[in-house]
Structures are given as structure tokens and as C-alpha cells.
Amino acid sequence: MSDRRLRATGAQANDPIPRDGVREGYWRDTPLSKMSDREWEALCDGCGKCCLNKLEDSETGEVALTRVACKLFDDGTCRCSSYPTRHRYVPECIQLTAESIPEHLYWLPQTCAYRLVHEGRDLHYWHPLVSGTPETVHDAGVSARGLTVSELVVPEEDWEDHIIEEP
């Protein structure tokens, strides 16, 4: 595996992500490129999986997910601990946009709401916009909460020992 790190966030603002004031079911008939900033932010399910380091095989292009999280990831809240200023500490953190999603699809989590909407699929029952609570993404076992170790304590050469299946 190469050591290329792949991670990004569509929206990981403070907890909870503001989801009020958006039209019910808007993601079913609003293209990502037409969403307002609020609609875009509300789409993030808070799973945190995009904050986990991935390893990309430089020869095959195969991407493996690890449980080694970005140094700013808070495993307890499943949020970025310094979202507004994160680029000061993690300049490689990617801000997803409607335009850039196609180039990131190869590594975005299978359950990522931006992937689902991009592919014309509906959100899952546990998405906070559907369930009405941010807890369901954790209850359904599809988030990174309680799963991670920090990159601050796992040297990069050992990341291969922490490869996991996507929850």
C-alpha cells in the first residue's frame, strides 16, 4: 500500500449540524449543484468516516479504509474538533463540492450522503434528515464513533495493521 491519505468532509460543523429550515425530502429533487449552503450542510450524516485515513495502492489503485483517524477527529463526538480552522492544521482536508464529487467517488464511503444523492439514490432510514435525530447514524452502526485510533499515536508505517471494513 502507498501512504497516500484520502479524506474529506462535506460538512462537519459543530454538533448538531443545523438541519432545520430545510424542505422535507429536498435531496430527492434538488441536484447537489442547486442546493443552498444550508441544504448542503444538512446533507452530511455525521458518520465521520471521511475523517479516517485510507491507503491507496499506487499500482492497483485499490483503496483500503483504516480506523486511524485524522488528528483533529474527536472519537467521542464523531466530529472535527476544529472545523472552522482545520485547514491551518490539516491543509489536505478536502472540502467536497458538487463539482468535485465525481473525482472523489472512488474513495468516498459507500454510505456517504453526498455519494448517494450524486448517484440518484435516497438517504437511508438512519440519516438524521430522515430519522429526525443525529443519534441514528451511530445506533445503526454505520459511523466511526468509538471505532478509531488517532494518527497522533499510530505511526503511518503501521496503518496497514488497522485496515477495516467500512462500518
Ligand code: SF4
Ligand atoms: S462520509 Fe459521512 S461525515 Fe463524511 S461527508 Fe459523507 S456523510 Fe458527511
Ligand code: SF4
Ligand atoms: S480536519 Fe480532519 S477531522 Fe477535521 S474534517 Fe478534515 S479530516 Fe475530518
